[in-house]
Amino acid sequence: MKELKILAVLAVLVGITYYGIEPYAHHEMHPPVAPADFTYNGKQEVALYTKTMDEKLVAATENVAVQTAELAKATDAKAKEAITKKLEKAKSEVATLPETAKAEAQRRTDFWKTANHTAALEGNVTNGKVLVDANCIACHGIDAAGMPMAISNADAAASYGVVPPDLSSAATIYDAKYLAAFIASPVDAMHIQEKYSPESGKTFPMPSYNWMQPQEIADVVAYLKSLSVKKLEGKEAHKATFEAACGRCHSMQYAKFESTTPADALKTYMGTTPPDLSQYIKSRGEHYLHDFINDPQALLAGTAMPRVGLTEVAQHDVIAYMEEIGDPKKDERISLGIYTLAFTLVFAILGYLWKRKIWSEVH
Amino acid sequence: MAEFKQADSMYEWFDQRLGIDKFLKVMMTEYWIPKNINFLWAMGVLLTVMFTILLVSGLFLLMYYKPDINMAFDSVNYTIMQEVAYGWLFRHIHAVGASVVFLIIYIHMFTGIYYGSYKKGREMIWISGMLLFVLFSAEGFSGYMLPWGQMSYWAAYVITEIFGGIPLIGGDLVVWIRGNFYVSDSTLTRFFMLHVLLIPLAILGTIVLHFYALRFPHVNNLDGEFFDYDAEAKKYLDGKKVESKVVPFWPVFLSKDFFVLGFFLLFFFYLTFFHFNFAMDPVNFDKADGLKTPAHIYPEWYFLWSYEVLRGFFFEIAGISGKSLGLIAFAVAQAVFFLMPWLDRSPMVKPANQRPYFKYWFWFLMVDLIVLTIYGKLPPTGTNAWVGFASSITFLSLFIALPFITKAEGKKVGGK
Numbered sequence: 001m002k003e004l005k006i007l008a009v010l011a012v013l014v015g016i017t018y019y020g021i022e023p024y025a026h027h028e029m030h031p032p033v034a035p036a037d038f039t040y041n042g043k044q045e046v047a048l049y050t051k052t053m054d055e056k057l058v059a060a061t062e063n064v065a066v067q068t069a070e071l072a073k074a075t076d077a078k079a080k081e082a083i084t085k086k087l088e089k090a091k092s093e094v095a096t097l098p099e100t101a102k103a104e105a106q107r108r109t110d111f112w113k114t115a116n117h118t119a120a121l122e123g124n125v126t127n128g129k130v131l132v133d134a135n136c137i138a139c140h141g142i143d144a145a146g147m148p149m150a151i152s153n154a155d156a157a158a159s160y161g162v163v164p165p166d167l168s169s170a171a172t173i174y175d176a177k178y179l180a181a182f183i184a185s186p187v188d189a190m191h192i193q194e195k196y197s198p199e200s201g202k203t204f205p206m207p208s209y210n211w212m213q214p215q216e217i218a219d220v221v222a223y224l225k226s227l228s229v230k231k232l233e234g235k236e237a238h239k240a241t242f243e244a245a246c247g248r249c250h251s252m253q254y255a256k257f258e259s260t261t262p263a264d265a266l267k268t269y270m271g272t273t274p275p276d277l278s279q280y281i282k283s284r285g286e287h288y289l290h291d292f293i294n295d296p297q298a299l300l301a302g303t304a305m306p307r308v309g310l311t312e313v314a315q316h317d318v319i320a321y322m323e324e325i326g327d328p329k330k331d332e333r334i335s336l337g338i339y340t341l342a343f344t345l346v347f348a349i350l351g352y353l354w355k356r357k358i359w360s361e362v363h
Numbered sequence: 364m365a366e367f368k369q370a371d372s373m374y375e376w377f378d379q380r381l382g383i384d385k386f387l388k389v390m391m392t393e394y395w396i397p398k399n400i401n402f403l404w405a406m407g408v409l410l411t412v413m414f415t416i417l418l419v420s421g422l423f424l425l426m427y428y429k430p431d432i433n434m435a436f437d438s439v440n441y442t443i444m445q446e447v448a449y450g451w452l453f454r455h456i457h458a459v460g461a462s463v464v465f466l467i468i469y470i471h472m473f474t475g476i477y478y479g480s481y482k483k484g485r486e487m488i489w490i491s492g493m494l495l496f497v498l499f500s501a502e503g504f505s506g507y508m509l510p511w512g513q514m515s516y517w518a519a520y521v522i523t524e525i526f527g528g529i530p531l532i533g534g535d536l537v538v539w540i541r542g543n544f545y546v547s548d549s550t551l552t553r554f555f556m557l558h559v560l561l562i563p564l565a566i567l568g569t570i571v572l573h574f575y576a577l578r579f580p581h582v583n584n585l586d587g588e589f590f591d592y593d594a595e596a597k598k599y600l601d602g603k604k605v606e607s608k609v610v611p612f613w614p615v616f617l618s619k620d621f622f623v624l625g626f627f628l629l630f631f632f633y634l635t636f637f638h639f640n641f642a643m644d645p646v647n648f649d650k651a652d653g654l655k656t657p658a659h660i661y662p663e664w665y666f667l668w669s670y671e672v673l674r675g676f677f678f679e680i681a682g683i684s685g686k687s688l689g690l691i692a693f694a695v696a697q698a699v700f701f702l703m704p705w706l707d708r709s710p711m712v713k714p715a716n717q718r719p720y721f722k723y724w725f726w727f728l729m730v731d732l733i734v735l736t737i738y739g740k741l742p743p744t745g746t747n748a749w750v751g752f753a754s755s756i757t758f759l760s761l762f763i764a765l766p767f768i769t770k771a772e773g774k775k776v777g778g779k
Binding site: 002006013014016020021024028029275279285328332333334336337341345349350352355359363 | 401607619633637640649733742
């Protein structure tokens, strides 16, 4: 039938346009990244690091060429001297970069190997408690062990920059390998080595406990695992995990939740105010959040947000909570949508039958 | 005053005073539409329905929306989307409806071009329709600002900035439009006024003009055939319904429209409930922040083709800056469709596939517009920029060539 042909032409034109401005454009604007990785074996991080350093080397090599050309053009002695200095710096960068990068990649690989090894050890809870009492509770509260934070959130933020987390649920929501890595070197575990590089002059508030033996770290983890946290289900669990994992820095206005670290302290600590997450399920989408929370640097190089080290289950809880707060009408929307479509289909069929009846008289 | 006899029924009472009988005849049962049409002729009624849906959903949104930069975002995303019963439904209908209405407008418009429904007496239908297109564009643009998200803000920033390119008055004009030196609260409140009052009023008036403009030249038909409407109407009234070339607006024409409308609404509600991101950009769920430019700024899809004509000229030609050239091309693109009745110099009123030269022109235009639309969204870097330039040039060339092509066509067909 001719009208169906016209409809098909229309559908093709609209379809091509839609494909171009939606799936294709999004693909072009947001190239795919490595998917979320819950193995915590450091492989993806090292691959990303190597790639970044390779790019840096290319840029440095180009810089040498540029400076060399400039030097040839320069006539003034003073300018020549300045360019020579720059050129030497660029040359030394090109010379040292590959080795530094290789060494650092190896260091990171070894770091995660050790963490994996540590996490596999059988820990001693009693010894772990001794170690925690001696090393952790000066800054951290452990509600589940009857040891709440001794000072207020505001004071804690003023002293440390950010409120140190309560450790009650640490072993539940954080991956054991991540936790082992974190105790040994927080900055490496969180993948924020750039921000806390030696040149930055910054130090992370929590010291590295790399002087501990792997067995001792395993003991600490075992102790944290032994803490009896009230088992929550469904929405309660989602909320609790979100508040523990994200709530020290992020607010959730639509849930009337404010970050435990006061906003002005956060801005000083992070360099920028972490965003309110009320609508992030809509603005970022589940898929992006899934990859981003797992390793923020992989999607947004240089972001102040660290890798949090959540287990897959805990991360699922966090995203579920963001959806419950950011898109609470989803279920209503889907069920009403089905009813509406069914109703409209009846209308359309009746419309067709009526049209047939009426037009049978004029054809 | 005429003498009124005692009315026997309420209907008669009203009929005496308002002439209902006659009114219904003129507007419905004896308003004649050609029989030789296809489903593309239903787009007018679809648009009327869509406008009504937008108006009604807009009224509900207006009850809770707060035009203030500190409250707008949350009044939409929290109050309307979460607190008000079915507020989310009205917002989805309004946002998706605004997008879909443009799809139908474009189909309506290119149906008109394909079948030559803008010439030989139908010029005013075309002009009033194009006016509606411009008004709907203004309505869409002003409405997009209201949720005060990142894309609201930056699209407003970029589009108002365009006016800065106008010689002499540009800078002042931008400030005048924004009511400030940057996009601010005063910009939001004036666009709110435009969106909920002035432009809708103008649209209502122009819709009336558009419908009225149809009455004398009548609706075109599939073959562009001209015939005596009075004679055909008489045949129909005499009971020769099959023989007659016309049908009454009610119930015959509308019964077909209702059928098309039903299937269109299925599509529309599917989008409203299940597939709405294309009309409710995720980026716009970040609150407006004048200090944080999004990585990619693009207007809604229905503006992309003209936006790409603006962006297409990205380098200086003959001493005129790319920005100025783009602005000129953009201005031409906005106005050129108005001139269709005079640019098309062929006397033929036929569907494009029966016109020897025009058919190529039409499909070239369609392809070019799709290319412009797609590249209007992509980042304008590398080859993308050149594709944009080529398709912008093509767009302008097509309209420069149109009078010559159609003149030649007129000669070939010998004035038929």
